[in-house]
Amino acid sequence: MSANDSTREYQEDIVSNMIVKQSKHTHYSTSKKERFLQRRLARLYDITKPELCFYAQDPSGYPSNPPEAISTTMKGETFYPQVLRDNVVDQERGLKNKTVEEMLGHPSWRVQCQNCYQSDPDSEISCTCDYQTWAEEQFNFWIGNINIQKSPGKGFCLFARKTIPAHSTIGEYCGELVNSAWRATAKESAYWVSTYCGMPREDKKGGQKLCRVDASKKGSPMRFMSHSCKPNAYLVRGRIGDDRYVVAVKSLEEEIQPGQEITIDYGKGWFKKGEFCLCGHAECRKPPLEDV
Numbered sequence: 327m328s329a330n331d332s333t334r335e336y337q338e339d340i341v342s343n344m345i346v347k348q349s350k351h352t353h354y355s356t357s358k359k360e361r362f363l364q365r366r367l368a369r370l371y372d373i374t375k376p377e378l379c380f381y382a383q384d385p386s387g388y389p390s391n392p393p394e395a396i397s398t399t400m401k402g403e404t405f406y407p408q409v410l411r412d413n414v415v416d417q418e419r420g421l422k423n424k425t426v427e428e429m430l431g432h433p434s435w436r437v438q439c440q441n442c443y444q445s446d447p448d449s450e451i452s453c454t455c456d457y458q459t460w461a462e463e464q465f466n467f468w469i470g471n472i473n474i475q476k477s478p479g480k481g482f483c484l485f486a487r488k489t490i491p492a493h494s495t496i497g498e499y500c501g502e503l504v505n506s507a508w509r510a511t512a513k514e515s516a517y518w519v520s521t522y523c524g525m526p527r528e529d530k531k532g533g534q535k536l537c538r539v540d541a542s543k544k545g546s547p548m549r550f551m552s553h554s555c556k557p558n559a560y561l562v563r564g565r566i567g568d569d570r571y572v573v574a575v576k577s578l579e580e581e582i583q584p585g586q587e588i589t590i591d592y593g594k595g596w597f598k599k600g601e602f603c604l605c606g607h608a609e610c611r612k613p614p615l616e617d618v
Protein backbone atom coordinates (compact mmCIF):
# COMPACT_ATOMS: atom_id res chain seq x y z
CA MET A 327 0.00 0.00 0.00
CA SER A 328 1.42 3.40 -0.92
CA ALA A 329 1.60 6.29 1.55
CA ASN A 330 -1.19 7.97 -0.43
CA ASP A 331 -3.47 4.93 -0.15
CA SER A 332 -3.01 4.63 3.59
CA THR A 333 -3.66 8.36 4.06
CA ARG A 334 -6.86 8.11 2.04
CA GLU A 335 -8.01 5.06 4.00
CA TYR A 336 -7.25 6.81 7.26
CA GLN A 337 -9.17 9.92 6.19
CA GLU A 338 -12.16 7.86 5.07
CA ASP A 339 -12.14 6.17 8.46
CA ILE A 340 -12.22 9.60 10.13
CA VAL A 341 -15.14 10.73 8.00
CA SER A 342 -17.26 7.71 8.84
CA ASN A 343 -16.36 8.06 12.53
CA MET A 344 -17.28 11.71 12.47
CA ILE A 345 -20.70 11.06 11.00
CA VAL A 346 -21.52 8.46 13.67
CA LYS A 347 -20.20 10.63 16.50
CA GLN A 348 -21.95 13.76 15.32
CA SER A 349 -25.39 12.18 15.23
CA LYS A 350 -24.86 10.74 18.74
CA HIS A 351 -23.61 13.89 20.39
CA THR A 352 -25.70 16.79 19.13
CA HIS A 353 -27.03 17.37 22.70
CA TYR A 354 -23.52 18.06 24.08
CA SER A 355 -22.91 21.01 26.41
CA THR A 356 -20.33 23.55 25.22
CA SER A 357 -17.41 22.06 27.11
CA LYS A 358 -18.22 18.51 26.01
CA LYS A 359 -18.62 19.79 22.47
CA GLU A 360 -15.20 21.39 22.75
CA ARG A 361 -13.66 18.16 24.01
CA PHE A 362 -15.32 16.28 21.18
CA LEU A 363 -14.02 18.84 18.69
CA GLN A 364 -10.49 18.63 20.06
CA ARG A 365 -10.51 14.84 19.87
CA ARG A 366 -11.71 15.01 16.29
CA LEU A 367 -9.05 17.55 15.33
CA ALA A 368 -6.32 15.64 17.12
CA ARG A 369 -7.24 12.53 15.08
CA LEU A 370 -7.45 14.51 11.87
CA TYR A 371 -3.99 15.92 12.54
CA ASP A 372 -2.29 12.75 13.72
CA ILE A 373 1.01 13.63 12.11
CA THR A 374 2.41 10.14 12.42
CA LYS A 375 0.25 9.58 9.30
CA PRO A 376 1.96 10.31 5.98
CA GLU A 377 1.21 13.31 3.78
CA LEU A 378 -1.30 14.95 6.05
CA CYS A 379 -2.84 18.24 4.87
CA PHE A 380 -4.43 21.17 6.66
CA TYR A 381 -8.22 21.24 6.72
CA ALA A 382 -10.71 24.11 6.45
CA GLN A 383 -12.74 24.81 9.62
CA ASP A 384 -15.93 26.72 10.34
CA PRO A 385 -16.03 29.49 13.02
CA SER A 386 -16.90 26.99 15.77
CA GLY A 387 -13.82 24.99 14.79
CA TYR A 388 -15.47 22.03 13.08
CA PRO A 389 -13.79 20.74 9.94
CA SER A 390 -16.15 20.38 7.01
CA ASN A 391 -17.63 16.93 6.66
CA PRO A 392 -16.02 15.31 4.69
CA PRO A 393 -12.80 17.23 5.47
CA GLU A 394 -11.75 19.81 2.86
CA ALA A 395 -7.97 19.73 2.44
CA ILE A 396 -6.53 23.20 1.92
CA SER A 397 -4.70 23.83 -1.33
CA THR A 398 -2.44 26.68 -2.34
CA THR A 399 -1.91 27.41 -6.02
CA MET A 400 1.55 28.48 -7.07
CA LYS A 401 2.99 28.84 -10.55
CA GLY A 402 -0.05 27.11 -12.02
CA GLU A 403 0.37 24.06 -9.77
CA THR A 404 -1.76 23.10 -6.81
CA PHE A 405 0.02 22.24 -3.58
CA TYR A 406 -1.59 20.83 -0.49
CA PRO A 407 0.48 22.41 2.27
CA GLN A 408 1.69 19.60 4.49
CA VAL A 409 1.41 19.73 8.27
CA LEU A 410 4.73 19.89 10.10
CA ARG A 411 5.36 19.81 13.83
CA ASP A 412 9.08 20.37 13.25
CA ASN A 413 11.18 21.96 10.52
CA VAL A 414 12.67 19.88 7.71
CA VAL A 415 15.75 20.71 5.64
CA ASP A 416 15.13 21.05 1.94
CA GLN A 417 18.33 19.36 0.75
CA GLU A 418 18.26 20.90 -2.72
CA ARG A 419 17.65 24.45 -1.58
CA GLY A 420 19.12 24.04 1.91
CA LEU A 421 22.66 23.52 3.10
CA LYS A 422 23.42 20.19 1.49
CA ASN A 423 23.72 17.02 3.62
CA LYS A 424 22.64 18.78 6.79
CA THR A 425 20.04 17.63 9.29
CA VAL A 426 17.59 19.99 11.00
CA GLU A 427 19.75 19.81 14.13
CA GLU A 428 22.92 20.67 12.18
CA MET A 429 21.25 23.48 10.32
CA LEU A 430 19.49 25.05 13.31
CA GLY A 431 21.84 23.90 16.06
CA HIS A 432 24.12 25.76 18.46
CA PRO A 433 22.14 28.92 19.16
CA SER A 434 23.78 31.83 20.83
CA TRP A 435 22.74 32.51 24.43
CA ARG A 436 22.12 36.08 23.32
CA VAL A 437 18.67 35.16 22.02
CA GLN A 438 15.94 34.39 24.53
CA CYS A 439 14.69 30.89 25.31
CA GLN A 440 11.02 30.88 24.28
CA ASN A 441 10.18 28.30 26.93
CA CYS A 442 11.76 29.65 30.15
CA TYR A 443 12.52 33.16 28.76
CA GLN A 444 16.08 33.04 30.04
CA SER A 445 18.49 35.30 28.20
CA ASP A 446 21.73 36.57 29.55
CA PRO A 447 24.00 38.25 27.04
CA ASP A 448 27.00 37.89 29.36
CA SER A 449 26.89 34.20 30.22
CA GLU A 450 26.59 30.77 28.64
CA ILE A 451 23.20 29.12 28.12
CA SER A 452 22.20 27.36 31.31
CA CYS A 453 18.60 26.32 30.65
CA THR A 454 17.81 22.74 29.73
CA CYS A 455 14.47 23.29 27.96
CA ASP A 456 13.61 20.52 25.51
CA TYR A 457 12.58 21.42 21.97
CA GLN A 458 10.43 18.32 21.30
CA THR A 459 8.34 18.89 24.45
CA TRP A 460 7.86 22.55 23.54
CA ALA A 461 6.91 21.69 19.92
CA GLU A 462 4.32 19.22 21.19
CA GLU A 463 2.82 21.91 23.43
CA GLN A 464 2.53 24.28 20.46
CA PHE A 465 0.77 21.58 18.45
CA ASN A 466 -1.73 20.95 21.26
CA PHE A 467 -2.29 24.69 21.69
CA TRP A 468 -3.21 24.94 18.03
CA ILE A 469 -5.68 22.03 18.18
CA GLY A 470 -7.32 23.48 21.31
CA ASN A 471 -7.37 27.21 20.54
CA ILE A 472 -6.98 28.13 16.87
CA ASN A 473 -9.07 27.75 13.70
CA ILE A 474 -8.01 27.81 10.04
CA GLN A 475 -10.83 29.60 8.22
CA LYS A 476 -11.35 31.21 4.86
CA SER A 477 -11.64 34.99 4.73
CA PRO A 478 -12.89 36.88 1.63
CA GLY A 479 -10.03 38.01 -0.63
CA LYS A 480 -7.30 36.70 1.70
CA GLY A 481 -7.51 32.93 1.36
CA PHE A 482 -7.14 30.85 4.51
CA CYS A 483 -6.39 32.72 7.73
CA LEU A 484 -5.91 31.99 11.45
CA PHE A 485 -8.62 32.82 13.99
CA ALA A 486 -8.68 32.45 17.78
CA ARG A 487 -11.31 29.93 18.92
CA LYS A 488 -10.63 30.77 22.58
CA THR A 489 -9.12 33.78 24.34
CA ILE A 490 -5.36 33.98 23.83
CA PRO A 491 -3.65 35.86 26.69
CA ALA A 492 -1.43 38.88 26.00
CA HIS A 493 2.32 38.21 25.61
CA SER A 494 1.83 34.47 25.12
CA THR A 495 3.25 32.04 22.58
CA ILE A 496 0.77 31.15 19.83
CA GLY A 497 2.93 28.71 17.87
CA GLU A 498 6.13 28.05 15.96
CA TYR A 499 6.55 29.21 12.38
CA CYS A 500 7.70 25.88 10.87
CA GLY A 501 8.62 24.96 7.32
CA GLU A 502 11.41 23.81 5.04
CA LEU A 503 14.79 25.26 5.96
CA VAL A 504 16.46 26.77 2.92
CA ASN A 505 19.70 28.57 2.30
CA SER A 506 19.09 32.33 2.46
CA ALA A 507 20.97 32.71 -0.84
CA TRP A 508 18.26 30.71 -2.65
CA ARG A 509 16.13 32.92 -4.87
CA ALA A 510 12.39 32.45 -4.35
CA THR A 511 9.56 33.37 -6.66
CA ALA A 512 7.38 36.22 -5.34
CA LYS A 513 4.59 33.78 -4.49
CA GLU A 514 6.92 31.41 -2.61
CA SER A 515 8.53 34.23 -0.67
CA ALA A 516 5.11 35.20 0.72
CA TYR A 517 5.65 32.27 3.11
CA TRP A 518 9.33 32.90 3.95
CA VAL A 519 10.71 34.00 7.30
CA SER A 520 14.39 34.46 8.12
CA THR A 521 16.06 32.90 11.13
CA TYR A 522 19.56 32.00 12.26
CA CYS A 523 21.52 28.83 11.65
CA GLY A 524 24.92 27.30 12.33
CA MET A 525 27.59 27.95 14.91
CA PRO A 526 27.73 31.26 16.79
CA ARG A 527 30.21 33.65 15.21
CA GLU A 528 31.93 35.34 18.10
CA ASP A 529 33.95 37.49 15.72
CA LYS A 530 30.68 39.07 14.57
CA LYS A 531 29.18 39.93 17.94
CA GLY A 532 27.40 36.61 18.23
CA GLY A 533 25.84 36.86 14.78
CA GLN A 534 24.95 33.70 12.88
CA LYS A 535 24.32 32.96 9.25
CA LEU A 536 20.74 33.48 8.24
CA CYS A 537 18.63 30.72 6.77
CA ARG A 538 14.99 30.85 5.78
CA VAL A 539 11.93 28.98 6.92
CA ASP A 540 9.90 28.40 3.76
CA ALA A 541 6.32 27.50 4.61
CA SER A 542 4.99 27.60 1.03
CA LYS A 543 4.60 23.81 0.71
CA LYS A 544 5.11 22.48 4.24
CA GLY A 545 4.55 24.27 7.50
CA SER A 546 2.76 24.75 10.76
CA PRO A 547 -0.64 26.50 10.96
CA MET A 548 1.28 29.76 11.49
CA ARG A 549 1.78 29.83 7.69
CA PHE A 550 -1.85 31.01 7.39
CA MET A 551 -1.36 34.24 9.33
CA SER A 552 -2.47 37.35 7.45
CA HIS A 553 -0.96 40.79 7.48
CA SER A 554 -2.60 43.63 9.38
CA CYS A 555 -1.45 47.23 9.65
CA LYS A 556 -2.58 46.99 13.30
CA PRO A 557 -1.54 43.41 14.16
CA ASN A 558 -2.19 41.52 17.39
CA ALA A 559 0.84 39.19 17.12
CA TYR A 560 4.50 39.29 16.07
CA LEU A 561 7.40 36.99 15.21
CA VAL A 562 10.25 36.36 17.65
CA ARG A 563 13.56 34.78 16.67
CA GLY A 564 14.58 32.85 19.76
CA ARG A 565 15.79 29.46 20.96
CA ILE A 566 14.61 26.48 22.98
CA GLY A 567 17.30 25.21 25.35
CA ASP A 568 20.83 25.19 23.99
CA ASP A 569 20.44 23.46 20.66
CA ARG A 570 17.53 24.91 18.69
CA TYR A 571 16.64 28.18 17.11
CA VAL A 572 12.93 28.79 16.65
CA VAL A 573 10.76 31.45 15.07
CA ALA A 574 7.88 31.82 17.52
CA VAL A 575 4.62 33.72 17.07
CA LYS A 576 3.57 35.71 20.14
CA SER A 577 0.57 37.81 21.04
CA LEU A 578 1.11 41.53 21.63
CA GLU A 579 -0.01 43.52 24.68
CA GLU A 580 -3.73 42.80 24.34
CA GLU A 581 -5.43 39.43 24.65
CA ILE A 582 -6.88 38.04 21.43
CA GLN A 583 -10.62 37.42 21.66
CA PRO A 584 -12.46 34.33 20.36
CA GLY A 585 -13.39 34.90 16.71
CA GLN A 586 -10.66 37.52 16.21
CA GLU A 587 -8.17 36.99 13.39
CA ILE A 588 -4.53 36.44 14.40
CA THR A 589 -2.33 38.79 12.35
CA ILE A 590 1.23 40.04 12.10
CA ASP A 591 2.74 43.01 10.27
CA TYR A 592 4.43 41.74 7.07
CA GLY A 593 6.44 44.98 6.81
CA LYS A 594 6.09 48.30 5.01
CA GLY A 595 7.14 47.27 1.50
CA TRP A 596 5.14 44.05 1.41
CA PHE A 597 2.25 45.12 -0.84
CA LYS A 598 3.64 45.90 -4.29
CA LYS A 599 2.24 48.31 -6.88
CA GLY A 600 -1.34 47.37 -7.73
CA GLU A 601 -1.74 45.18 -4.61
CA PHE A 602 -3.97 46.19 -1.72
CA CYS A 603 -4.24 45.35 1.93
CA LEU A 604 -7.53 43.95 3.14
CA CYS A 605 -6.82 44.26 6.87
CA GLY A 606 -9.70 46.73 7.13
CA HIS A 607 -8.06 48.79 9.85
CA ALA A 608 -8.72 52.54 10.03
CA GLU A 609 -4.96 53.17 9.81
CA CYS A 610 -4.39 50.72 6.94
CA ARG A 611 -1.31 51.73 4.92
CA LYS A 612 -2.57 50.36 1.58
CA PRO A 613 -6.39 50.24 1.58
CA PRO A 614 -8.20 49.00 -1.56
CA LEU A 615 -9.78 52.39 -2.35
CA GLU A 616 -6.45 54.23 -2.38
CA ASP A 617 -6.02 54.26 -6.19
CA VAL A 618 -9.69 54.52 -7.15
Ligand SMILES: C[S@@+](CC[C@H](N)C(=O)[O-])C[C@H]1O[C@@H](n2cnc3c(N)ncnc32)[C@H](O)[C@@H]1O
Nearest residue numbers: 480481482516517549550551552553603604605
Ligand atom coordinates in the same frame (compact mmCIF):
# COMPACT_ATOMS: atom_id res chain seq x y z
C1 LIG B 1 1.65 33.95 4.29
S1 LIG B 1 0.28 33.83 3.21
C2 LIG B 1 -1.08 33.69 4.30
C3 LIG B 1 -1.88 32.44 4.00
C4 LIG B 1 -2.76 32.53 2.78
N1 LIG B 1 -3.93 33.34 3.07
C5 LIG B 1 -3.20 31.17 2.28
O1 LIG B 1 -4.40 30.91 2.09
O2 LIG B 1 -2.32 30.30 2.08
C6 LIG B 1 0.20 35.45 2.54
C7 LIG B 1 -0.91 35.65 1.53
O3 LIG B 1 -2.16 35.84 2.18
C8 LIG B 1 -2.90 36.91 1.58
N2 LIG B 1 -3.01 38.02 2.55
C9 LIG B 1 -2.53 38.03 3.81
N3 LIG B 1 -2.82 39.18 4.43
C10 LIG B 1 -3.48 39.95 3.55
C11 LIG B 1 -4.03 41.28 3.59
N4 LIG B 1 -3.95 42.05 4.67
N5 LIG B 1 -4.65 41.75 2.47
C12 LIG B 1 -4.75 40.97 1.36
N6 LIG B 1 -4.24 39.73 1.26
C13 LIG B 1 -3.62 39.22 2.33
C14 LIG B 1 -2.12 37.32 0.35
O4 LIG B 1 -2.59 36.55 -0.74
C15 LIG B 1 -0.71 36.89 0.69
O5 LIG B 1 0.07 36.61 -0.46
